[in-house]
Amino acid sequence: MASDKFTIQSFRTAKVARRPISMLTAYDYTTATLLDEAGVDSVLVGDSLGMVMLGYDNTLRVTMDEMIHHTKAVARGTRRALLIGDMPFLSFHISVEETVRNAGRFIQEGRAEAVKLEGGAAVIDKIRAIVKAQIPVLGHLGLTPQSVNVFGGFKVQGKDIDAARRLVDDALLLQDAGVFGLVLEAVPDTLARVITQKLQIPTIGIGAGPHCDGQVLVIQDMLGMFRKMKPKFVKTYAHLGDEMVAAVKKYIEEVGSGQFPQAEHCFQMEGGLLSKL
Numbered sequence: 001m002a003s004d005k006f007t008i009q010s011f012r013t014a015k016v017a018r019r020p021i022s023m024l025t026a027y028d029y030t031t032a033t034l035l036d037e038a039g040v041d042s043v044l045v046g047d048s049l050g051m052v053m054l055g056y057d058n059t060l061r062v063t064m065d066e067m068i069h070h071t072k073a074v075a076r077g078t079r080r081a082l083l084i085g086d087m088p089f090l091s092f093h094i095s096v097e098e099t100v101r102n103a104g105r106f107i108q109e110g111r112a113e114a115v116k117l118e119g120g121a122a123v124i125d126k127i128r129a130i131v132k133a134q135i136p137v138l139g140h141l142g143l144t145p146q147s148v149n150v151f152g153g154f155k156v157q158g159k160d161i162d163a164a165r166r167l168v169d170d171a172l173l174l175q176d177a178g179v180f181g182l183v184l185e186a187v188p189d190t191l192a193r194v195i196t197q198k199l200q201i202p203t204i205g206i207g208a209g210p211h212c213d214g215q216v217l218v219i220q221d222m223l224g225m226f227r228k229m230k231p232k233f234v235k236t237y238a239h240l241g242d243e244m245v246a247a248v249k250k251y252i253e254e255v256g257s258g259q260f261p262q263a264e265h266c267f268q269m270e271g272g273l274l275s276k277l
Contacts, residue, residue, distance in 0.1 A: 003133065004080070006041045008113075008136045009181045010041070010082070011202050013182050014041075014213065014214070018213075020213065021204060022041045022215065023040065023204055024040050024222070025043070025044050025046045025211075025216070025220075026077075026219060027046075027049040027052070027070045027073070027074065028070065028073050028077075028079075029073045031074075031077070031219060032075075032077030032078045035078075035219070036077060036079050036207075039080070042083075042114055044084045044207065044216060045067065045070050045074050045084070045085050045110075045112070046047055046086045047067065047086045048058050049062065049066070055072070059088070063088065064088060067086065068085075069087045071083070071106060071111070071112050071230055072110050073087065075110060082114065083111070083113050083114075084112060084153075085106035085114070085116070087106070088146075100126075100129050100135075103130045103135050105132070107135055113134035113136065114137065115130065115137055116139075116140055116183065117137055117138070119140070119141075120141055123174075123274035124173055127139070127177040128178065129176065131177065137179045137180065138182070138183060139183065140182070140183040141157075141167055141174070141180070141185075141187075142184050142207075142208065143185040143186035144185070145155050150205060156207075157186060158188060159222050166192050167187065167191065167195065168195055168242075171198070179201060181204055181214075182199065182203050182204065182231050183204045183213060184196075184206070184208040184209055185206040186231075188209070189209020192209050192212055204216050206233060217234060217235075221236075221239075222234060222235065223238045224236045224237075224239040225244070226242050227241055
């Protein structure tokens, strides 16, 4: 495990050195400590928490207060990894002033070190304002989940030439606006390669193939804990959902049969005290 603190500058260095960047989501203290111990480069408190932690149908219902609450918890368990807070729906859509204020909350209250923002040309003024306020920004293009209603579902983006050109143009605009990196979600791997080659900032893929400068996955997806849906781009590295269900069933069985707790799980009074009760 690498011990040096991963920073915004580390993103740039990794791009130059062609050293792939690892990123995973986390939403609580315990998970954050384990990811940090394992040596992941960056931890994203994604608005995906709405689905995998809060049980919403999509990410649109997630509020700033919910994001800050979870970001604070993750910050307590993150030491080496770069911590990024995901700006939720309507937190950057109303005005530049409110956008900067909400981004600042992630830094000041949530103790994040950067924020992530979905969108391209339409949010350039917001991104420039956040960067001007000395808050690092990670961009996000392709399948932007907050636009799920516009897209008509969770669909691959950039499959035709016009859509691909828009994504390339937006990526260059975001770089010019000052983002330190760019998430590419659910885009053809060949298009992701073109964008990655054109940019001086690193790209982080999620369903964008192997040519990006790094990869990100939702932790519940890659550990087999979220069963409601499984995107094509997810590789399951463990089946903790199955293991948790089996463990709980075993616990219920042992409680019912009296096998748990046993002597080693109990505390004893000092000798002779019981007779005085």
